[in-house]
Amino acid sequence: MPRTIRVTRSHKLATAVLVAAGSVTAIAATSEQSDAQPSAARSSVAVEPVAAAGIPTAKDAAAKKAAEESAAKKATAKEAAAKKAVADREATAQKAAEKARSEKQAANRSTERKAVAAPKQYKNNLDGWIRESLDIMKKKNIPGSYEGLHRNIMRESSGNPNAVNDWDINARNGIPSKGLLQVIQPTFDAYHVKGTPKKLTDPVANITAAANYAADRYGTIDNVDSAY
Template structure:
């Protein structure tokens, strides 16, 4: 049954139910059911249902397309995520393999020897002892020893003489007595007697004394050394003296 409002006719109760059903299916399609002029009510009733049916079909196609597109997008995103996961897994495995190789390489490296402890400083050497004085050569306390010792001193000083020349003159002058003294010749008369093995007077002994020997005119070595020094100066060597000199 129809009702009329201000010259417009409304849809029947059955049409309203049909429209409500379409709204439930298609959403905004119910908006097509606006009030129309009364003159066109019958046409609207038939044409309106048909129009709504077409709109619902078209809406369904559109909705299916969007759902399909959404499904494709979701599938694409899932595929991208799956590829990313696979890529991440491959990278993780590669990183783990690199770490394993590095660990094995480090394990094969020879171990560095432990640092040697700092060497202890060498103990200070005791100060070198002063050079020991040369051992004095031992000479016999007799004529042979006296001549030998005197000859070593004469050679060190560069004064010429020989064992035979010295001994020959000693035997003539004093017969080998180091305490011999002449108290009768001209020297004795003048107050300067000849003394010792080679009968030398005090002034001559002092003038030709050789450093390193005694200043005692009766000392055998000092007497021989001073006498040879005097003979070398006056005669070239004691070897050249064959009489009183």
């Protein structure tokens, strides 16, 4: 026959305690599960990988490449600037050299023009008149020498450009001989040398006209040794 268990007040209190303890355990388990869910959720968020020591990331590589390209551009620009500076200096030096050559050539031409333009200077005396006459005679292909001219001048007028013969036949005919080589006016007019003054008593004009006449009649003034 089953044993009859008597439930006392103590038994009821113990049961209540057990029930309460189970509820607390259940609540704790539920709380732990709830706390675990956010952790799991957080673990699903993507985390950017951190580079290991000494190993560059893609971002580092891109920055390095950009820096290298920038340095290369700067080096290219610097080299181009240096080449341009050299070219500019060479161009400046060339222009300066061309300018110097041009100025030198201009100076040479100016000197040449002055040398051509400046007439030869002769002394205003018998020696100067004979030498000037000889230069003109040379240009006009009129023969004669310094000695031939000087010898005949000294015989005819003693070197006086204003000497006049007032006693010979020419003088009696109204056309006296005048000048260094005692030339009459008609002869002077006929044998006057272009480029000399048209004045009978002009020393150079008188000598060249007389030499021109003597060349036509005697071959050269050097062949004249007396009145002609």
